[in-house]
């Protein structure tokens with residue numbers, strides 16, 4: 001549906017700001033550094049990454065608000081932007097026909113709720129503009145979807161923050177764009193409202209089936225909302241995948257650290273067959289599930305999510321089984337879980353367990369880890 005090829009955008013920056021991204025000798029910063037992506041019809045696709053990684057610049061380039069240095073952007077078969085690949089082309093922002101919702105809701109305060117939504121239809125070129133009655137029907141339909149129909153006559157400023165954000169969405173949807181661009185649309189809202197709107201957005205996206213691109217630095221939001229996520233770092237795409245894939249099989253330390261918490265241990269392969277491998281770590285041997293045999297000469301990092309570590313009392317659990325023996329160094333109660341920091345031969349492993357399981361500091365414990373939950377991240381010499 002949307003295809004981005006080798007997109008690149010640099011900004012001139014004063015030399016004291018260099019270092020946040022990939023800076024070149026001439027003090028240029030590559031905000032987008034050779035990004036290629038494909039977004040499928042009906043997807044909620046998210047750009048996720050830390051501040052300054054190039055999410056917004058990529059989104060703005062799709063919108064036509066930013067002019068990339070090179071690369072191509074195509075929506076279905078229509079070239080929206082192309083530079084440095086033969087014939088240059090650039091469709092202006094108002095001709096791209098995309099829906100956009102940004103962080104600040106940018107509703108028009110002097111207009112009513114109805115008029116805010118009707119406006120994009122009213123300013124369409126005369127030949128495309130729907131008849132007054134059709135505009136009315138479309139506005140009321142989209143207001144009803146957003147559960148704002150009861151407020152149609154109200155001044156837009158008399159809405160709550162969450163309602164104003166829904167109004168901004170209604171306005172973006174009323175023209176029935178083929179693609180909806182959302183840049184941190186929930187970030188101005190308080191945590192509770194953000195969570196409820198997150199569900200609503202997902203429901204809505206599912207119902208309408210509109211292809212959407214969502215920008216956020218909030219990993220929980222990205223995991224909850226997306227069909228697929230592109231994790232970005234320093235202007236590049238670090239990994240693309242479904243939320244569960246990205247979470248359970250991060251391909252780099254950056255991704256594993258950015259999305260959730262992980263325990264990391266360096267590892268080398270001792271034995272490797274089809275489906276399972278034994279790796280050596282400074283804390284002992286561990287069985288790991290693999291989808292291909294490991295390279296015995298390569299180095300890996302294994303990532304273990306705290307919630308994948310089972311904590312058992314050493315006196316009742318046999319030392320055999322996949323895992324390590326250690327001593328609880330600290331625990332903290334989090335309400336829905338209890339975190340245990342367990343010392344295993346000098347490494348502090350974090351385990352997040354159900355509050356019904358809680359061991360005080362000093363308890364000898366056995367940590368058990370399902371081989372299928374361990375991720376293997378290639379470091380040196382490994383092919384992946």
Ligand SMILES: Nc1ncnc2c1ncn2[C@@H]1O[C@H](COP(=O)(O)OP(=O)(O)OP(=O)(O)O)[C@@H](O)[C@H]1O
Pocket residue numbers: 011012013020021029030031049050051052053054055056057058217
């Ligand atoms: N107009 C500009 N002039 C100079 N540098 C810019 C400009 N816009 C963005 N940048 C720089 O490009 C890099 C990428 O910025 P971008 O806004 O795309 O990141 P982001 O991932 O969306 O971050 P955030 O989550 O903070 O919005 C940053 O280092 C930023 O400072």
